[in-house]
Amino acid sequence: MMEEELTFEEIMKKLEEITMELENGDLDLEKSVSKFEEGMKLSKKCNEILENAEKRISVLIEKDGKLEEKNFIEEEE
Amino acid sequence: MEYNPITVTELNKYIKNKFDKDNFFENVLIEGEISNYKRHYTGHLYFTLKDENSLIKCVMFKTYTSHLDVEPKDGMKVLVLGTVSVYERDGVYQVYAKAIKEYGGMGDLHKAYEKLKEKLEKEGLFDTAHKKKIPFAPKCIGVLTSNTGSVIRDIINVSTRRNPNVYLKLLPVPVQGEGASKKIAEGIERMNNEKLADVIIIARGGGSLEDLWPFNEEIVARAIYNSEIPIISAVGHETDFTISDFVADLRAPTPSAAAELAVPDVKELKIKLDVYEKRLKQDLLKKAQLMRLRYEKCLSSRAYKEPFQKINEKYMYIDMKIKVMENKIEDKIKSSKLEYVNITSKLDALSPLKTLVRGYSIVSLNGKVISNVKELKQNDEVDIRMQNGNIKAKIL
Incomplete structure (x- = not known):
C-alpha cells in the first residue's frame, strides 16, 4: 500500500486535503464516497501509527567505532 | 656597627609604616586571575591574585562587596583596585581590594x-531560508546532551507525557569544557551519516557564558548548519542565546x-483525527442529503407527479380540433343544404313540370321531345306527359 511509505505528517496532510475536497462539495456522489473511504482509511492509519509505535528510550554507546543502541537507564549523578 | 635586636612586632610595624608612606601603594590597579577564592561567613572575601609567575594575597572587606557587579570565582580574570599594605600579625603584605571588575577571559569570550x-x-548561517521544517510527529528523536542530569530527565519526562509511545535516542556528549564542541559536532555528523533520527535536539542546562561556550563554537555552528536532519537547539535558560540557537x-x-x-x-492528535473523521x-x-433533496425535487416536479398530463393535454387538443372540424363540416353541410334548396327552388321555377301544371303537355316520340309538328306523322304513337302522369296517344 502506498500509505506505508508516507510519514505521519504526510498522511495527516492528505487527510486534511481530502476532508477539504469533500467539504467543498463539488464532487459527485461516487467520488464523494470514495474520498470518504480514503479519508477514513487515512485516519485509521494515523491512529495505528500512534498506537503501534513502541515506547523506546535508548542510548547510543560507541563500541569498536560503531554505535550500539541500548536501553537508557538513568545514571545517578 | 652594633646590632640592637627588635621584636617581630616592631619589625612588622616598621615595614607597615614604610608601605603606608608610599603613595604608589595607596591606589594600585592590578590585573590577575583569582584563585583560592573564599567568601568568609563574616562577609569578607579572601582570594589570591595570580599571573603566570607570581601571586599576591587579597582581601576585600564586606563594606566594599556590595559594589561588586559579578561574584568573583576561581579562574576569573579580574582588575582589582586596592591598597597594598601589611598585615602585621602574619607579616604578610596583601592587597586590600576596594573594587573588582571582571576582565580578560570572560570579556574575551564576549568579544569572540x-x-x-x-x-x-554574514555567511548566511542564520538565514531563515536555510532553516528546515521540524517534522510533525517524528518517528525517532535524537537527543544530544549529557546522559546525566536534569536535562535528559526533563526531555524524557515531557516527551513521554505527550506521547507514551515516543522513541528517543540519546547520544551522550559532554556539554561543557575542553573538547565538548568537537564531540557535539561529531555527534551531529554521526546522527546524519547513520540517519539515526528524524529530528535532533541539542540541549544543555543553564550556566555561565563559559559553561555554554561549546555551543558558541564555530565547529558546532557548522555541524548544525550542515545537518540534513532538522535540529532544535535548547541551550541554557530562556535568556541565553548561543550561536547554536x-x-x-x-x-x-x-x-x-x-x-x-x-x-x-498524542491526545490532541487523536482529538484532531476524531474531528476529521x-x-x-x-x-x-450532507452530500447524500443534498442528493436526496435533488432527487425528491425531481420526483415532485409535475412531469413525474402527473405523467399523463401532457398526453391528456394532447388529447384535449385533438378533441378540440375534431370539434372544430365537425363544426366546420356541419356548417358546410348546412350551407350546402341551403344552396341546394335555393337551387332546387330556382330549378323548380324553371322546371317544365310547373309549365305542365299550368296545362301544358310534353310530347315525346321514342323518348325524344317533340317541339315541331313536322316531326310527327300519322299513326306515330307518342307519349304525352302531363302534370300528373303520362299517357300514350296516336297521331290521327
Whole structure:
C-alpha cells in the first residue's frame, strides 16, 4: 500500500486535503464516497501509527567505532 | 656597627609604616586571575591574585562587596583596585581590594561570541531560508546532551507525557569544557551519516557564558548548519542565546520546551483525527442529503407527479380540433343544404313540370321531345306527359 511509505505528517496532510475536497462539495456522489473511504482509511492509519509505535528510550554507546543502541537507564549523578 | 635586636612586632610595624608612606601603594590597579577564592561567613572575601609567575594575597572587606557587579570565582580574570599594605600579625603584605571588575577571559569570550556571530551571520548561517521544517510527529528523536542530569530527565519526562509511545535516542556528549564542541559536532555528523533520527535536539542546562561556550563554537555552528536532519537547539535558560540557537532550525527556550516542540501531544492528535473523521462523515451525509433533496425535487416536479398530463393535454387538443372540424363540416353541410334548396327552388321555377301544371303537355316520340309538328306523322304513337302522369296517344 502506498500509505506505508508516507510519514505521519504526510498522511495527516492528505487527510486534511481530502476532508477539504469533500467539504467543498463539488464532487459527485461516487467520488464523494470514495474520498470518504480514503479519508477514513487515512485516519485509521494515523491512529495505528500512534498506537503501534513502541515506547523506546535508548542510548547510543560507541563500541569498536560503531554505535550500539541500548536501553537508557538513568545514571545517578 | 652594633646590632640592637627588635621584636617581630616592631619589625612588622616598621615595614607597615614604610608601605603606608608610599603613595604608589595607596591606589594600585592590578590585573590577575583569582584563585583560592573564599567568601568568609563574616562577609569578607579572601582570594589570591595570580599571573603566570607570581601571586599576591587579597582581601576585600564586606563594606566594599556590595559594589561588586559579578561574584568573583576561581579562574576569573579580574582588575582589582586596592591598597597594598601589611598585615602585621602574619607579616604578610596583601592587597586590600576596594573594587573588582571582571576582565580578560570572560570579556574575551564576549568579544569572540560577537565576532563569530557577526561572521556566521554574514555567511548566511542564520538565514531563515536555510532553516528546515521540524517534522510533525517524528518517528525517532535524537537527543544530544549529557546522559546525566536534569536535562535528559526533563526531555524524557515531557516527551513521554505527550506521547507514551515516543522513541528517543540519546547520544551522550559532554556539554561543557575542553573538547565538548568537537564531540557535539561529531555527534551531529554521526546522527546524519547513520540517519539515526528524524529530528535532533541539542540541549544543555543553564550556566555561565563559559559553561555554554561549546555551543558558541564555530565547529558546532557548522555541524548544525550542515545537518540534513532538522535540529532544535535548547541551550541554557530562556535568556541565553548561543550561536547554536541562531543556526539551529528551531530554538527552544529550554530543554523541556524542545521536547514539546518535537513531540506532538498524542491526545490532541487523536482529538484532531476524531474531528476529521466526524467531518468526513458529516460531509458525506450532507452530500447524500443534498442528493436526496435533488432527487425528491425531481420526483415532485409535475412531469413525474402527473405523467399523463401532457398526453391528456394532447388529447384535449385533438378533441378540440375534431370539434372544430365537425363544426366546420356541419356548417358546410348546412350551407350546402341551403344552396341546394335555393337551387332546387330556382330549378323548380324553371322546371317544365310547373309549365305542365299550368296545362301544358310534353310530347315525346321514342323518348325524344317533340317541339315541331313536322316531326310527327300519322299513326306515330307518342307519349304525352302531363302534370300528373303520362299517357300514350296516336297521331290521327
